[in-house]
Structure formats: C-alpha cells, structure tokens
Amino acid sequence: MSDLSVTIGSLxxxxxxxxxxxxxxxxxxxxxLVALDTLGGVAVKGLFLEEREGHPPQRIVETPSGxxxxxxxxxxxxxxxxxxxxxxxxxxxxxxxxNICGSTVDEYAEIARILDDADGIGAIELNISCPNxxxxxxxxGCSLEGTHDVISAVRxxxxxxxxxxxxxNVTDVASFAVAAEEAGADAVSLVNTFLAMAIDxxxxxxxxxxxxxxxxxxxxRPIAVRMVHECHxxxxxxxxxxxxxxxxxxxxxxxxxxxxxxxxxxxxxxxPLIWDKLFDGLRAxxxxxxxxxxxxxxxxxxxEERTPACKSSS
Amino acid sequence: MPVDxxxxxxxxxxxxxxxxxxxxAAPDVARQARPGQFVMVKPDKDYDPLxxxxxxxxxxxxxxxxxxxxxxxxxxxxxxxxxRLYDITPGERLQCLGPLGQAFESxxxxxxxxxxxxxVGLAPFLTLAESLVERLAATRLFYGGRSADDLxxxxxxxALGVRLELTTDDGSRGHPGLVTGPLHRALDETDKxxxxxxxxxxxxPMMQAVTELAATHGRSTDVSLEQxxxxxxxxxxxxxxxxxxxxxxxxxxxxxxxxxxxDGGRIDWDQL
Numbered sequence: 001m002s003d004l005s006v007t008i009g010s011l012x013x014x015x016x017x018x019x020x021x022x023x024x025x026x027x028x029x030x031x032x033l034v035a036l037d038t039l040g041g042v043a044v045k046g047l048f049l050e051e052r053e054g055h056p057p058q059r060i061v062e063t064p065s066g067x068x069x070x071x072x073x074x075x076x077x078x079x080x081x082x083x084x085x086x087x088x089x090x091x092x093x094x095x096x097x098x099n100i101c102g103s104t105v106d107e108y109a110e111i112a113r114i115l116d117d118a119d120g121i122g123a124i125e126l127n128i129s130c131p132n133x134x135x136x137x138x139x140x141g142c143s144l145e146g147t148h149d150v151i152s153a154v155r156x157x158x159x160x161x162x163x164x165x166x167x168x169n170v171t172d173v174a175s176f177a178v179a180a181e182e183a184g185a186d187a188v189s190l191v192n193t194f195l196a197m198a199i200d201x202x203x204x205x206x207x208x209x210x211x212x213x214x215x216x217x218x219x220x221r222p223i224a225v226r227m228v229h230e231c232h233x234x235x236x237x238x239x240x241x242x243x244x245x246x247x248x249x250x251x252x253x254x255x256x257x258x259x260x261x262x263x264x265x266x267x268x269x270x271x272p273l274i275w276d277k278l279f280d281g282l283r284a285x286x287x288x289x290x291x292x293x294x295x296x297x298x299x300x301x302x303x304e305e306r307t308p309a310c311k312s313s314s
Numbered sequence: 315m316p317v318d319x320x321x322x323x324x325x326x327x328x329x330x331x332x333x334x335x336x337x338x339a340a341p342d343v344a345r346q347a348r349p350g351q352f353v354m355v356k357p358d359k360d361y362d363p364l365x366x367x368x369x370x371x372x373x374x375x376x377x378x379x380x381x382x383x384x385x386x387x388x389x390x391x392x393x394x395x396x397x398r399l400y401d402i403t404p405g406e407r408l409q410c411l412g413p414l415g416q417a418f419e420s421x422x423x424x425x426x427x428x429x430x431x432x433x434v435g436l437a438p439f440l441t442l443a444e445s446l447v448e449r450l451a452a453t454r455l456f457y458g459g460r461s462a463d464d465l466x467x468x469x470x471x472x473a474l475g476v477r478l479e480l481t482t483d484d485g486s487r488g489h490p491g492l493v494t495g496p497l498h499r500a501l502d503e504t505d506k507x508x509x510x511x512x513x514x515x516x517x518x519p520m521m522q523a524v525t526e527l528a529a530t531h532g533r534s535t536d537v538s539l540e541q542x543x544x545x546x547x548x549x550x551x552x553x554x555x556x557x558x559x560x561x562x563x564x565x566x567x568x569x570x571x572x573x574x575x576x577d578g579g580r581i582d583w584d585q586l
Binding site: 022023024025029030032033045053054056057058059060061062064065066067069071074217218246266268269270271272273 | 541553
C-alpha cells in the first residue's frame with residue numbers, strides 16, 4: 001500500500017489533502033457526507049476574534065472556469081468556534097487547521113492565545129491575504145513588514161504550527177515566503193484568491209455587492225503552480241499549495257512544483273465527494289510510477305536542460 | 315441524508331419556448347425529498363459552467379408499480395445552465411445532489427393552504443399540493459405568468475383538488491395584471507376566523523408584495539427564496555438571506571441550510 005502521509009512542521013498528516021478555508025464551512029457541515037478523519041486536514045472558515053456578518057448578497061459570481069467571491073469573512077468568532085464547533089471536529093477525528101484573521105497584529109495574537117489554550121487544534125493558518133475586507137487580511141500580506149509582524153506576534157504566543165496564507169496579489173510572492181520563514185513560520189500556504197471584478201453590462205453594475213472579489217477555481221491553477229514553484233526555490237519550510245485543484249493530477253502538479261500538502265477549495269462546491277476520487281488517483285499514479293511514498297514527489301520537478309533541437313543564432 | 319447521483323435523463327418535455335420539464339432517474343434522491351426541498355444539479359463534467367445550480371424538486375416520479383423512480387425539475391431558459399437543461403436529451407446524465415434544505419411546514423389540519431406562484435416559482439408547489447390532497451381544508455393556487463403560454467400543469471393541480479386563480483400580464487388568461495390582485499380580493503373576502511397558511515415562490519418583488527399584503531390582513535407567508543448558491547451544503551456562505559428576528563439586528567443566514575423556505579415577515583427585503 002502506497003504511503004500518502006506528509007509532515008508539516010510538527011504536524012503529521014495521513015495524506016496531503018486539506019479542505020481549504022472558506023470552502024468547507026466549519027467542517028461540521030460536511031460531517032455526514034465526508035468522513036472528516038480521512039482527510040489530511042480541515043481548514044475551517046476564517047475567524048476573527050468577534051462575530052462578523054460579512055457582506056450583503058450577491059457574494060459570488062461564476063466566471064470562466066472559476067468564480068469570484070466576496071463573502072467578507074462572515075463568522076462566529078474564535079471563542080464560539082472553540083466552544084461550539086471544535087468539540088464535534090475532535091469527536092470526528094479531524095485534523096483541524098484554524099484559519100484566523102485580525103484587523104490588528106494584537107488581534108491575531110489574541111486569537112492565537114485562545115486557540116493555544118484550546119485542545120484539539122492541529123495548526124493555525126494566518127489569513128494575511130483575504131482580498132475582501134477593508135481592515136486586516138491582505139493589508140498585512142501585501143507588506144513584507146506586515147507579514148513579518150503578524151507572524152512573529154503569533155509565534156511568540158503559541159507552540160502550535162503557524163502557517164501564513166500568502167496572497168498572490170503581490171509582485172514577488174517568493175519574497176513574502178522568505179519573510180514568513182524568517183519570522184518563524186512553520187509552513188506557508190498559497191495562494192489565496194486573485195483580486196478580480198465582474199460587471200453586468202446591461203445594468204453597468206458590479207456583479208458583487210462588494211464590487212471586488214477573489215477569483216478561485218481552475219482558471220487560476222497555472223499561476224498558483226508557478227508561485228509554488230517560485231516559493232519552493234526560495235524557502236526551506238514546507239509549502240501547502242492550492243488554487244483550482246480539481247483532480248489528482250492537479251494535486252501532483254502542485255506537489256512536483258514543491259508543495260508538501262495541498263488544499264482543495266472551489267472543487268468542493270462542485271463535488272463534495274471529491275476526496276475519494278483524489279485518493280484513488282494519487283494511489284494509481286504512485287503504483288503506475290513505482291513510487292512507494294508520495295512525499296518523494298515533493299519538489300521533484302525536472303529542470304535539467306535538454307539538448308536544444310536547434311541552436312539559437314546568438 | 316443527501317446523496318449525489320449521476321442520474322440518467324428520462325425525458326425532456328418542452329412546455330414553451332422558455333420552459334421545459336426534465337425528468338431524471340434518481341430514486342434515492344426522490345424517495346427522501348419533501349415539498350420545498352431542492353437539488354444541486356450540474357449537466358456536464360467540464361469547468362464551464364463550473365458550479366452546480368439549485369432547482370426545486372418539481373414532481374416525484376413513480377414507475378407503473380407505484381415505486382418512486384425519480385423526480386423532475388421545472389426549468390426556465392435564462393442562463394448558461396438553464397439553456398443547457400432546455401436542450402438536454404434523454405440518455406444524457408445530470409449530476410444531482412440532494413435533497414437539500416428545509417421543507418415547507420405543513421398547514422394545520424383545519425388550516426387552508428394558499429400557494430402563490432410567479433413564473434418558474436410554480437416549481438415547489440406541485441409536491442406541496444400532492445401532500446395536501448387528503449385534507450378537508452381548501453388548497454388554492456394563485457398563479458401568475460406573462461401570458462397564457464406561461465401557465466402550466468393547470469389540469470394537474472385541478473386534479474389534486476386545488477382551486478386556481480390565474481393572472482397574466484397581458485390578460486390572455488385569467489385576471490389581467492399581477493397575482494397580488496386576486497390574492498388581495500381573496501384576503502378581503504376571507505373571514506378572519508378562518509385560518510390560512512400562505513406560501514409564495516417567484517420573483518423577489520412578488521414575494522415581498524405577497525408577504526406585505528398578507529401581513530396587512532394579519533396573516534404570515536412562507537416564502538421559498540432562490541439565492542445565488544455555491545455549494546448547497548453550508549460550505550461557502552454565498553446564499554445568505556438577511557433575516558431579522560423581532561428585537562434583534564439583521565443576520566445573514568445561509569439559505570441552503572436554514573432555507574430556502576423562510577418566514578417572509580422575518581426577511582429584511584431591502585437588503586436581500
């Protein structure tokens with residue numbers, strides 16, 4: 001039997017497939033359909049310290065091979081999550097990755113303290129990349145200093161694995177991965193959604209109430225793979241890759257580019273029962289290639305120069 | 315518990331240039347479905363369109379032996395998926411996840427049931443009417459469309475003992491004007507002592523108007539909303555509805571889990 005297990009910092013996962021934050025509720029919504037303990041992990045919907053209502057509808061719009069969302073991080077807040085949702089996730093055997101967001105550095109640290117005191121959390125994912133909120137999120141993730149400040153503040157208050165989720169809405173994502181590594185992150189996850197917009201030409205109004213939203217789905221996958229590749233060349237800590245994964249082949253693409261694990265987001269809306277298909281596809285690939293451990297594929301991209309078929313006339 | 319089936323299309327019945335009924339072999343979905351629930355469907359496996367779309371369960375289908383064999387959905391050709399469904403052919407497959415959402419609450423034994431439908435908003439009411447057949451209290455359908463060509467399944471509802479009140483925008487069938495016209499008269503004519511439960515499904519302005527009209531007569535309305543929906547399972551938080559409980563601030567509530575049926579009087583229509 002092929003070994004699908006991977007390790008993110010001190011966290012060992014039975015397989016590399018994590019449900020992406022914002023695409024799987026608090027996990028409990030799916031517990032009757034999906035055996036949560038079979039997933040590598042469940043990244044729950046982003047939490048602020050307090051409850052938030054998010055943006056008015058319309059919150060999503062479909063675009064070619066993708067979708068825009070501007071939910072606005074509606075959520076129940078960190079304390080209610082710990083008291084109301086975490087016990088069931090624990091009971092179901094889920095590896096829980098808690099995605100957190102703050103308007104200030106102190107808010108990130110305060111939530112991290114609450115989670116550090118709770119029992120049954122696998123890792124903290126720092127949302128420094130949400131494009132849909134006016135304060136916090138991407139405000140930190142678009143500045144090297146902000147990235148560093150949030151990570152080091154959280155690092156000081158918790159021993160849990162800390163994984164900032166990077167935004168692709170920067171010129172050089174690898175420099176942010178380096179900043180994260182230097183600030184003490186155990187891993188980085190990328191990419192969050194691409195800032196985007198859609199307009200109804202009949203009414204000339206934006207399709208989303210928030211005007212701007214984040215693009216996800218297979219449309220973004222090649223850019224996300226490129227960014228994972230760039231980060232892999234720049235840092236030593238593990239990368240959790242995501243962006244439009246729909247098939248086992250897509251998972252493999254991210255892992256070969258350098259991701260130790262991946263998150264599956266938008267695909268989960270299309271096919272909530274996608275997980276077993278992905279597992280089967282990964283095992284079939286390993287069998288076909290005679291590979292016993294999936295982790296051997298991480299960063300296995302072949303970059304040897306080929307003999308040019310025709311010489312350039314320089 | 316909802317199931318996801320790659321269901322075979324049994325038939326596609328064109329009702330007009332815009333409306334059709336697609337029947338699928340999905341007994342595991344149909345057996346569980348209760349009036350008002352919905353199914354998330356996707357006709358093709360590729361990425362355009364990517365997401366599923368929500369549809370009310372229109373009819374529960376039975377084989378000659380009376381066993382539940384599938385369900386149908388009422389489709390109106392508007393966007394990409396509905397155009398595809400308009401042209402779908404028997405033998406093709408339709409991915410169906412369901413049943414999802416909360417069902418209509420049944421009326422009390424002595425309570426009349428008044429259904430108010432606009433256009434494709436007829437969809438959830440056939441199964442509701444079927445579930446009310448055995449009752450003594452009256453069941454009525456106030457049903458509006460653009461023209462006579464836009465009103466369907468009238469004989470089916472009549473055969474279920476439903477009293478019809480039809481309206482068309484152009485006056486080609488029933489009363490000319492909006493469905494709220496005959497509804498207003500009926501509310502005026504009905505003794506306050508008679509208990510009535512109203513159900514509405516259709517364009518948002520219609521559902522708001524019905525809710526407000528019924529409220530002026532001291533009656534509440536259950537509305538079945540059609541929000542833009544990403545997953546149908548509570549994962550994406552896109553289908554939220556602004557709901558205000560008495561004395562509470564407005565909250566965004568997921569239509570897929572707590573709806574699609576809501577007490578119209580609790581909805582903050584201005585924010586919807």
